[in-house]
Amino acid sequence: MNTSFITNIFATVILAIVLYFFLPILASDLPNQLSAAVGVLVGGLFVPALLKLFSSANSSSDNDGTSEVSTLYVGNLPYRADEEAVQEHFEQQGNVVSVRLMKDRRTGKRKGYGFVEMHPKGAAKAIKNLNDSTFQERTLKVRLAKEKIEEE
Known part of the structure; x- marks a missing residue:
């Protein structure tokens, strides 16, 4: 409910x-x-x-008067990283709304990338500070996610 x-x-x-x-x-x-x-x-x-x-x-x-949320693509994530660890890492840059790590449908194993939703100021800071930075011995790729195009 x-x-x-x-x-x-x-x-x-x-x-x-x-x-x-x-x-x-x-x-x-x-x-x-x-x-x-x-x-x-x-x-x-x-x-x-x-x-x-x-x-x-x-x-x-x-959220500083804005209700907008920016979605970040986060690539080259360690396979052992979970949503909680990624959220803690990104919260150092700003308020995290959600974290989604992609998994293989058949095996259930993580694919090594995901999406982090943040408020725009925090997202800009995260891109600047976390792109090409090291997280659990992997070099992260952080950028704005492309809009999902729905097919009819």
């Missing part, structure tokens, strides 16, 4: 409980069942909007 969906439900339930107890105090002639229904309705309408507002504000501050 999507974590934002669970967060929305949790926040809606909390708001319904709060309104269940406080609406009868504010409007003494309002039954508890109606105040609970109003709480669920208000929570269902306002909570997703508020969470979206807060999450967009947090995500823009986390």
